[in-house]
Amino acid sequence: MENAITNKFRQIILDHLDDDKFDVSHLASEMGWSKSHTFRKVRSITGVSANQFIKKTRLQEAAKLLSGTDLNASEVSYKVGFSSPSYFNKCFSKYYGITPGDYKIKKTETTSINDADLISASSRIRKFQYILYVLGTLLFIVGILSIFTGKKESQEISIAVLYFDDHSPESDIQWFCNGLTEEIIEKLAGINDLLVTSRTSVKQFRNSDLPIDEIAKALGVNYILESSVSKSKNSDSVRIITQLINLKDKHVWSNTYDESIENSLKLQNDVSKRIVEQLDITLSPEEKKNIDKYPTDHKEAYSLFLQADYQNSLFNKIAFKKAIPLYEQAIALDSSFIEAYMGLSEIWQIGGLVWGLYDEQEAWNNSKQLLLKARTIDSTNTQLEYNLHLGYFYYDWDFEAMEAYYQKRLTKSSFDNLTGVILDYGIKTGRYNEAYLINERYIKKSPKLSHLYTFKAEALMFLGKKDAALEVLERKNPLFSDDFYYLRSSTKLYFYLREHEKARDQLKKIRMNLPNDNPSILIWLDAVFARIDGENEMATFYLDQLMQLYDKHSSGSPAWFIALYYCYFEDYEKTFIWLQKSFDRHEVEMTWLREEPLLIPIRNDKRYMDLYHKIGFSKIE
Known part of the structure; x- marks a missing residue:
């Protein structure tokens, strides 16, 4: 059975042999498996990673072409799916211990042998085959035993890059520490043979006193990069100490850098390369290019960008206000700095959505202009x-x-x-099963992203599986107790699942983590809970707050949430008044109109259907 599967792996690779883009994702798709299942299955059957198996198959076919055709090494490299002859030469030499050119010469110079030699050789081969058969049987038995005893080799190399600690006397370069951490995460994440934990997941261990081996186990990785930064007082020079530590809390590599803050671009590339070397990963030309890539050659622009990104990560109106001019200064110094355009665009875009920090249309107009400008710089950027x-x-x-x-x-x-x-679009257009399956694929690829679990619970809720939805939230609550995206979405889900006390608990956590932010969605929940508790005066107070936000043209869809308030308490005439106001103001939450659970009682009303068609849902039916 295993031989049959191995042969199928190999045949799929051979069918795409000259396609240099063919990778594990394509192999998984051809097999009808998930990427993670393909990683595990290939490793368990062949003893090597899926990427290594693909590369090994290509190199074996290359050897056949070199010895059996007139093609030169460069021509063969393209035939077997290598986009770079030099990279092919490096991989071939590492695998066979000889360059492709020398291999071809050696094979073509093989001399003929006489019949006696053939008989003697044949006898020796039969003896050798017998020995191999016995050894193979023994190895097979050992392999089977190892499966049942659970002694399996780790499936992939995985790493978590912990946030750099600021050990400076004044602790004033946290922005620099954040920037270094996130740039290294991004560079390592571009390597196929390396699984990298997301920055969202590692944030929970910032300034943690837990031992490294416990952090590694909690994150499910076999390596941790731990680092610290200290800056001399009244100086721009920094000392950076980095340590690569394995799952058993043993140091694999460490280094100390004395650099100026301006030279951090070079430093993050060097650290990324050293990690790759220590983990014995062979980079493709594209992966090497990604590590060597600098977002900008302008050192001052990069420093401003790191400061802006740090403020952006704090996610509040005051921090955004500080970040905007920093991004703008970085763009003024380097007009091709696409990451700065993207960061500034993100502030406007997110600030105009549910958090209600900026006027919606002003926010989108600013964001769109920046994105369209960035597209003239790089039209292939997926983000x-x-x-x-x-x-x-x-x-x-x-x-x-x-x-x-x-x-x-x-x-x-x-x-x-x-x-x-x-995922949001899939659910809002009624494709719950499809959204659920897509989300499962995302979770297998990035199991540490918080919002994937609220989307999973949401899809399960719409599929009528309340207990399963609650189980997802209960299991993930401890992991994302300070993640505002998770808290906001889980609060709303608990409310819809009629778990009001749990919704209130999540709401308290948001208030503790974001005391200065009060978007419409939170005020709406305050109003509903106050009226449920019989505190009508408080409910009116919160409702008035929403109406004031509407009068001020605030974003965050206040009219939409006022409509939901009235609908929950079955005042449908006022519901339609405020839905129309939400439509006229073009509020972003109107995209929920088709699937909003609280609006189920009014779906057959002509006024609801009119809004449904005007918004645009019928255009995709």
Whole structure:
């Protein structure tokens, strides 16, 4: 059976031999498996990783072509799916211990042997085959035993990059520490043979006193990069100490760097390369290019960008206000600095959505201009394409553009981490099963992303599986207790699942973590809970707050949430008054109209159907 599966693996690779883009994602798609299942299955059957098996198959076919055809080494490299002859030469030499050119010469110079030699050789081969058979049988038995005793080799190399600790006397360069951490995570995440824990997951261990081996086990990785930064007082020079530690808390590699803050670009590339060397990973030309890539050559622009990104990560109005001019200064110094455009665009885009920090249309207009400018710099940037369609859907209600993008993403054999609007769109257009299956694929690829579990619970809720939805939330609550995206979504889900006390608990956590932010969705929940408790005066107070936000043209969809308040308490006339106001104001939460559970009682009303068609849902039916 295993031989049959191995042969199938090999045949699929041979069918795509000259395709240099063929990778594990394509192999998984051809097998009809998930990427993670393919990783495990290939490792358990062949003893090597899926990427190594693909590379090994290519190299074996290369050897056949070198010895059996007139093709030179460069021609063979393209025939077997290597986009770079030099990279092919490196891999071939490492695998066979000889260069492709020398291998070809050696094979063509093989001399003939006489019949006696053939008989003697044949006898020796039969003896050797017998020995191999016996050894093979023994190894097979040992392999079977190892499966039953659970002694399996680790499936993939995985690493978590902990946030750099600021050990400076004044602790004033946390922005620098954050920037270094996240840039290294991004560079390592671009390596196929390395699984990298997301920055969201490692944030919970910032300044943690837990032993490294416990952190590694909690994150499910076999390596940890731990680092610290100290800056001399009244100086721009920093000392950075990095340590690569394995699951058993043993040091694999460490180094000390004395650099200026301006030279951090070079430093993060060097650390990434050292990690790759220590883990004995062979990089493809594209992966090497990604590590060597600098987001900008302008050191001052990069320093401003890191400071802006740090403020961005704090996610509040005060921090955003500080970040905007920093991003703008970075762009002024380097007009081709695409990451700065993207960061600034993200602030406007998110600030105009549910958190209600900026006027919706002003926010989207600012964001769109930045994204369109960035597209003239790099039209192939996937993050940019995702952010544009996020805006087209939430702000423009362009269902046709979003549907085309959604279908395009579904045809991709591998999913990246750009997930939110894809899953949200699937659920908001009634494709619960499809959204659930897509989300499961995302979870297998990125099991540490918090919002994937609220989407999973949401899909299960819409599929009528309340207990399963609650089980997901209960299991993940401790892990994401300070993640505002998770807390906001789980609060709403608990409310819809009629677990009011749990919704209140999550609401308290949000208030503790974000005391200065009070978006419409939270005020709406305060109003509903106050009226449920019989505190009508408090309910009116919160309702008035929402109406004041509406009068001020605040984003965060206040009219929508006022409509939900009235609908929950069965005042349907006022519900339609405020739904119409939400429509006229073009609020982003109107994209929920089709699937909003609280609106079920009014779905047969002509006024509801009129809004349904005007928003654009019928354009994709």
